[in-house]
Amino acid sequence: xxxxxxxxxxxxxxxxxxxxxxxxxxxxxxxxxxxxxxxxxxxxxxxxxxxxxxxxxxxxxxxxxxxxxxxxxxxxxxxxxxxxxxxxxxxxxxxxxxxxxxxxxxxxxx
Amino acid sequence: xxxxxxxxxxxxxxxxxxxxxxxxxxxxxxxxxxxxxxxxxxxxxxxxxxxxxxxxxxxxxxxxxxxxxxxxxxxxxxxxxxxxxxxxxxxxxxxxxxxxxxxxxxxxxx
DNA sequence: CATATCCACAACCAGCTGGTTTCACAACCA
DNA sequence: TGGTTGTGAAACCAGCTGGTTGTGGATATG
Numbered sequence: 553x554x555x556x557x558x559x560x561x562x563x564x565x566x567x568x569x570x571x572x573x574x575x576x577x578x579x580x581x582x583x584x585x586x587x588x589x590x591x592x593x594x595x596x597x598x599x600x601x602x603x604x605x606x607x608x609x610x611x612x613x614x615x616x617x618x619x620x621x622x623x624x625x626x627x628x629x630x631x632x633x634x635x636x637x638x639x640x641x642x643x644x645x646x647x648x649x650x651x652x653x654x655x656x657x658x659x660x661x662x
Numbered sequence: 663x664x665x666x667x668x669x670x671x672x673x674x675x676x677x678x679x680x681x682x683x684x685x686x687x688x689x690x691x692x693x694x695x696x697x698x699x700x701x702x703x704x705x706x707x708x709x710x711x712x713x714x715x716x717x718x719x720x721x722x723x724x725x726x727x728x729x730x731x732x733x734x735x736x737x738x739x740x741x742x743x744x745x746x747x748x749x750x751x752x753x754x755x756x757x758x759x760x761x762x763x764x765x766x767x768x769x770x771x772x
Numbered sequence: 773c774a775t776a777t778c779c780a781c782a783a784c785c786a787g788c789t790g791g792t793t794t795c796a797c798a799a800c801c802a
Numbered sequence: 803t804g805g806t807t808g809t810g811a812a813a814c815c816a817g818c819t820g821g822t823t824g825t826g827g828a829t830a831t832g
Contacts, residue, residue, distance in 0.1 A: 560677050567674035568790085569667060572746070579750040585809060598791055600810060605789095619799045619808050627751050634747050636682070640689040641740050678820085695779060708821055710780060715819095729778050729829040 558610075559636055562629045565609035570594070571602050578612060578625040585621060668720075669746055672739045675719035680704070681712050688722060688735040695731060 556564075565571055574588055589599040603623060606612045611630065612623045666674075675681055684698055699709040713733060716722045721740065722733045 557679060559682070560679055563673050564677035566747075567670050567677055569670055570790090572669070576750055579753040586807090594790090595792070596809075597793085597811090601790070604810090621809065630747050630751050634744055634751075637676075637740050637744050640686055641737050641744075643689040680820090696777090704820090705822070706779075707781090707823085711820070714780090731779070 558629065559632065561609040562611065562633045565605050565611055566633070568602070568605075570599075571606055574599070574602060574606065574623075575611065575625060578623060582622045582624045585623070588623065668739065669742065671719040672721065672743045675715050675721055676743070678712070678715075680709075681716055684709070684712060684716065684733075685721065685735060688733055692732045692734045695733070698733065 566575075570592060573591075577583060577588060577591075585596060585600055585603065588603070589596045592599060603612065603614075606623075607614060609629060611626055613626050614621050614623050676685075680702060683701070687693060687698060687701075695706065695710060695713065698713070699706045702709060713722065713724075716733075717724060719739060721736055723736050724731050724733050
């Protein structure tokens with residue numbers, strides 16, 4: 553993790569299923585470390601490490617209320633990641649319409 | 663790399679700047695291994711390893727003409743990656759319009 | 773045939789990753 | 803006060819990552 557660029561941090565943070573699950577959980581609302589750790593068969597410390605990675609990638613932000621450290625999703629870097637992919641995907645294919653369709657389909661699936 | 667899900671493969675493939683540069687290069691057209699290796703200060707074998715990772719994540723496909731193995735970008739998994747991010751980003755923020763603006767801005771920047 | 777080109781496999785290495793256990797510490801509760 | 807709760811830090815470990823060098827095969831080329 554030695555002085556890596558933002559994009560690499562974001563993508564490598566997203567590369568772990570546990571961390572993606574944490575983000576999915578946070579997409580539905582803020583949570584404490586123990587709340588996040590509960591569904592996983594792993595120690596609280598391990599989850600804490602994952603949160604550190606997510607925080608370092610700036611995918612989450614953390615406040616400090618009393619003895620708990622609630623986590624909140626931060627979408628700015630997610631937008632950056634989407635931006636990189638979309639940019640090069642478009643250069644390659646020049647089929648903007650197909651991506652639009654893809655996104656539209658996703659939106660309908662909600 | 664032991665039986666990891668597709669999404670993790672894609673994101674971890676994208677987490678390396680060298681591999682992203684390779685994809686950027688391929689966005690502008692197919693290329694051989696040596697063409698891809700040329701701009702990097704690293705051995706042909708190292709680039710070959712990166713190509714293997716990209717191929718395993720199914721971000722590129724490779725043909726076999728004579729003694730050369732040209733590489734081509736494959737956007738299907740890129741769409742899947744964008745899909746995951748967009749899906750959870752939307753659940754969280756419910757600010758679809760803002761993502762639309764973001765993508766529209768990207769499109770105009772072309 | 774001999775040689776050069778394009779590429780991948782194998783072995784090796786340092787450093788990172790993702791988990792563990794143990795411990796510490798601050799903040800609430802009785 | 804003293805115990806419980808929520809969290810992070812440290813030390814440790816196995817396995818993966820990203821690079822190297824060396825080698826060798828398959829395909830042109832002279």
